Amino acid sequence: MGKTVTLLLSTSPYTFENTLSAVRIADSALSKGHAVNIIASADGVYCFLKKQKAKGITNAEEEFTRLMQKGLKVFL
Numbered sequence: 001m002g003k004t005v006t007l008l009l010s011t012s013p014y015t016f017e018n019t020l021s022a023v024r025i026a027d028s029a030l031s032k033g034h035a036v037n038i039i040a041s042a043d044g045v046y047c048f049l050k051k052q053k054a055k056g057i058t059n060a061e062e063e064f065t066r067l068m069q070k071g072l073k074v075f076l
Contacts, residue, residue, distance in 0.1 A: 002034035009044035013060035019047055023063045030070045037073045038064075045076050 007026065013019045026036045040047060047060040054060070068074060 002029075002032060004035040004037065005029045006037040006039065008039050008041065009047060010040075010042040012043040013047040013052070014054065014057060015043075019060050020058055023058070023060075023067065026067050026072055027070075030067065030072060035071070035073070036067075037075065039075045048074065048076065 005025070007022050009018060009022050011018045022038060026038065029036045048064060050061060052059055052061045064072070064074065
């Protein structure tokens with residue numbers, strides 16, 4: 001069994017690259033068989049709002065939904 005990776009996400013989804021970095025780290029760790037937890041705090045909870053309309057950039061909701069289907073656990 002792999003290790004557990006826990007990430008803290010506390011910035012809004014489209015202001016900084018933190019969201020995309022969290023997506024990439026989580027995706028890579030899940031692909032390697034590790035368990036991944038994300039703790040969303042402060043503005044980080046906005047990454048998980050439904051029906052986001054991101055144009056020209058990665059949609060945070062879609063990416064995290066895809067990762068949750070792969071086993072990502074999210075704590076708000």
